[in-house]
Amino acid sequence: MAARYRRRPSSRALLGLWAAACGLAATAAEAPIRLKDMTKQTGITFVHTDGSTGRRYVMEQMASGLAVFDYDGDGDQDIYFLNGALLEDGKVKGPPRNALYRNDGNFRFTDVTDRAGVRGSGYALGVCVGDYDNDGDLDIYVNNFGPNILYRNNGDGTFTDVTKEAGVGDDPGHIGAGANFLDMDGDGDLDLFVAHYVEWLPKLHIVHAHGGHPIYSGPRDYPPAPNRLYRNNGNGTFTDVTAESGIGAHKGKGMGTVCADYDNDGDTDIYVANDEWPNFLFQNDGKGKFKEVGLLTGVAYDLNGEAQSSMGASAADYDHDGWLDFYATSYQNELATLYRNLGNGFFEDVTRLTGAGSGTLPHVTWGNGFVDFDNDGHKDIFVACGHVDDNVHVYDDTTSYKVLNIVLRNLGNGKFANVTDQCGDGLAVKECSRGVAFEDLDGDGYMDVVILNSRTAPTILRNESPPGNHWLQVRLRGTKSNRDGIGARVKVVAGDLTQIEEVHSGQGYQSHFGLRPHFGLGKRTRIDRIEVRWIGGGADVFENTRVDQILTLTEGAGRPGAR
Secondary structure, X not given: OOOHHHOOOOHHHHHHXXXXXXXXXXXXXXXXXXXXXXXXXXXXXXXXXXOOOOOOXXXXXXXXXXXXXXXXXXXXXXXXXXXXXXXXXXXXXXXXXXXXXXXXXXOEEEEOHHHHOOOXXXXXXXXXXXXXXXXXXXXXXXXXXXXXXXXXXXXXOOEEEOHHHHOOOOOOOEEEEEEEEEOOOOOOOOEEEEEEEEXXXXXXXXXXXXXOEEEXXXXXXXXXXXXXXXXXXXXXXXXXXXXXXXXXXXXXXXXEEEXXXXXXXXXXXXXXXXXXXXXXXEEEOXXXXXXXXXXXXXXXXXXXXXXXXXOOEEEEOOOOOOOOEEEEOOXXXXXXXXXXEOOOOOEEEOHHHHOOOOOOOOOOEEEEEEEXXXXXXXXXXXXXXXXXXXXXXXXOOOOOOOEEOEEEEEOOOOOXXXXXXXXXXXXXXXXXEEEEEEEOOOOOOOOEEEEEEOOOXXXXXXXXXXXXXXXXXXXXXXXXXXOOOOOOEEEEEEOOEEEEEEOOOOEEOXXXXXXXXXXXXXXXXXXXXXXXXXXXXXEEEEEEEEOOEEEEEEOOOOEEOOO
């Protein structure tokens, strides 16, 4: 098998790659995005480990994601960091643990892991959050190497491991990846999609060398793995429907995942970013049956017809045309890729046209997300970076193990500009980043950033972009549909600006954020109309809403709207 470090762009693509990587970086005016490093002030003492045994097990380079959500229902966004563990002959030895931090306000956090009961017992990679039992509290699913874990929220600040009784422990022979709660059949209960990276056993372990230096193996060294889909039975248990749903017919090498309605038909589809394997797009028929259409729609390969080393997966309508687009991060010497939804069942790789890959070419890129940092009404892009090999400097002088993360500002004309060096000390932090999440940690209407860094402490960034632009955050409450409106489509109309957002459980690189959709509004001082399309049928319209608030919208409380 060929080692991953030998992968290089083809000669016919090289010129276009470098143009896209560098072309728009110098064209932006001074960026109105400012991110401040607040890590030391937060009280967070978590330190990540990937095991780092020296054996270079393949899963070490993949760890880990994180989740940002309100675990105790107090309105503040809390943080759950995933951790790897020591490995011996492929078995988890411990003692590292996951860590849950309660948000106490003013960028101060308290470690409540032990009281909450969410330390974990495996090698954690991916996570998603959702109220699977519709009791009003958010539950946690952790996708591990080794048995996975479902934590039921008890509503009193504690969780109970209900994996066995729920029937979602999964196959311990798989390396975990992204995970997502979704309502695949519109019955009001959250189902569960669990992605896998590759099949792995100790006897399959491979270590490559480059110039006498050991480096990690890659996905081409191991067999692809099937993903898994569980249907919620509505009684606290799940049924494995991987085969009958059509999901099991396609083996891949999954990394990041996001569930989104790409074809605007009212049900939730599944996008899987695969590593050196064609990406998957599973089209939902509305009844929980899926057809894989990645090749047909144009998201399986990049513009050059190559299967990239896709890592993170995010979805948003970056150009305000009413259709959700996909953004996938990738490996060194591959651009992170923007797939524009053309609205007719097809996507186009517009990375070079838009500058959405600027700065990404030299680095391995991981966590990502569309987020309006400056509240101007246009979704910017954040990309977390860091190599897999800690000794990359001895065989490659074009990149580093620890590097800067990237901010691409949406200019509002279909183009992005790399403004990383203009965004303050938060973007001057050099680490080897993996998962990243975006939420408003202090309730000021500006989206902040939480980054899990491999083998070290996380980075917490406060958004200190200049004030003056308005915003809205929406908290959904389903009555007939699932409690938190996961999968629901929210349209906000404010004068000449129309935006859509969906509520996602699990996205980016094996991480979770976004249960409270955020809309930047620029200078617009009034919201004319909010339309919510709920999963399973039904729509509500809410009119004449004030800006600069966190607004709770309850299913059935608005004026009935058209589907």
